Amino acid sequence: xxxxxxxxxxxxxxxxxxxxxxxxxWAKQRSGLRTVQGEIEAAISTVTRSKETxxxxxxxxxxxxxxxxxxxxxxxxxxxxxxxxxxxxLRRLAGRLSHDVRVWKVAEAPAGFNARFSAIWRRYAYRVTxxxxxxxxLLRGHVLWHDWxxxxxxxxxxxxxxxxxxxxxAYCKRREGATTIRxxxxxxxxxxxxxxxxxTVRADAFCHNMVRSLVxxxxxxxxxxxxxxWPGHVLAAGVRDSAVHVVRPHGLTLEEVGYPADSELAxxxxxxxxxxxxxxxxxx
Numbered sequence: 006x007x008x009x010x011x012x013x014x015x016x017x018x019x020x021x022x023x024x025x026x027x028x029x030x031w032a033k034q035r036s037g038l039r040t041v042q043g044e045i046e047a048a049i050s051t052v053t054r055s056k057e058t059x060x061x062x063x064x065x066x067x068x069x070x071x072x073x074x075x076x077x078x079x080x081x082x083x084x085x086x087x088x089x090x091x092x093x094x095l096r097r098l099a100g101r102l103s104h105d106v107r108v109w110k111v112a113e114a115p116a117g118f119n120a121r122f123s124a125i126w127r128r129y130a131y132r133v134t135x136x137x138x139x140x141x142x143l144l145r146g147h148v149l150w151h152d153w154x155x156x157x158x159x160x161x162x163x164x165x166x167x168x169x170x171x172x173x174x175a176y177c178k179r180r181e182g183a184t185t186i187r188x189x190x191x192x193x194x195x196x197x198x199x200x201x202x203x204x205t206v207r208a209d210a211f212c213h214n215m216v217r218s219l220v221x222x223x224x225x226x227x228x229x230x231x232x233x234x235w236p237g238h239v240l241a242a243g244v245r246d247s248a249v250h251v252v253r254p255h256g257l258t259l260e261e262v263g264y265p266a267d268s269e270l271a272x273x274x275x276x277x278x279x280x281x282x283x284x285x286x287x288x289x
Contacts, residue, residue: 008119008274015087018114019061019078021045023106026146026255030069041067044106045098049080052097053090064120064262065127065211070254072147075128075261079120087113117271118264122278126190126263127211131204131220131256135228141199148201149256153228157194157202160227164192166237167219175239175246176219177212185212192219194227210277214251221250 010016029038033046046058064077090097091111098108117123133149134140140150170188177185191207204223206216222239225231225248239246265273 008117008122010081013084014081015084016079016081016114016118017087018110018112018118018120019045019080019108020110021076021078021106021108022074023072023076024146025067025070025072027105028069030071031063031066041073041106044103045078045108046080048098048101049082049094052094052101053082053086055086062120064124065259067257067259068214068254071257071259072255073259076259077120077124077262077264079114079118115267115270117267117274119270119274120262122274123264123270124210124262124277125265125273126207126209127259128191128205128207128261128263129211129216130258130260131206131216131252132201132258133204133220133224133252133256134201136200144201146255147258149253151224151228153230155202155224155227156229157196157227159229159233160194160204160223163223163226163233163236164194166234167192167240171240172243173212173215173240174243176215176222176249178214180213183212187212187215194223216257217251217254218249220256221252224252225250 023041027039028041031041033040033043042061042063046061049055050058059080059082061078061080067073067076094111095108102108132147133151133155135151135153135155140148168189168191170186172186174185179185188209190209191205193205194202195205196202204220206219219236222231222236226233226235239249264270
């Protein structure tokens with residue numbers, strides 16, 4: 006599948022962040038709800054004085070209430086629009102956008118770049134505290150309170166069985182025609198001096214609700230409600246388990262998106278579009 010930029014257009018990369026609290030997710034919705042994509046697209050049209058809306062492609066679509074610190078998107082702009090506004094676009098977007106969404110960098114993308122398909126990994130963090138007093142009021146919009154003591158060592162031990170390439174159907178909300186095979190590269194837990202426990206979750210890509218479902222399962226191990234081997238057994242079963250709780254979105258932040266060297270962008274772009282199967286899996 007070709008992803009060539011149309012003649013007369015320039016592909017522009019945007020690095021951005023947002024507080025997801027008051028957004029109904031990333032993607033535009035027909036209902037008119039406030040979304041990150043809708044807000045940025047409208048701002049670009051306004052500051053470039055364009056009658057047309059130029060559509061953004063994003064590295065990872067976040068759900069309602071999920072935050073992003075290191076989100077990446079791209080937009081194809083007419084060459085004359087980019088030439089006229091390149092130097093002032095960032096500052097003008099800062100003046101137009103609401104304070105809960107910021108674009109930090111705009112730059113012409115290298116050849117072959119696609120914010121979604123060129124990415125080789127996405128890294129999320131989920132933050133939770135088991136402090137008896139609850140969550141620090143200044144962090145309440147970004148940290149989940151779990152009202153049971155958590156054993157971080159047990160959660161790290163349980164995470165090991167989930168690493169690698171698997172069909173994560175047991176931890177995903179299925180979407181028609183979409184694969185649930187993913188490669189989970191990192192899943193680790195660490196408690197800081199303040200008592201906040203952060204799960205670092207990195208994969209080549211994620212399916213819908215995957216991170217929050219994995220966190221929900223591992224919290225049950227951490228508080229002693231499930232044994233260490235339970236999340237692995239759920240994964241192997243390959244079907245949604247009603248005992249796996251999808252935790253609330255506000256503890257989740259997209260921290261960073263990784264891309265290969267510029268010379269490898271186009272190849273990665275094409276490879277990422279192939280629907281994956283596990284070794285030995287049938288075709289149907």
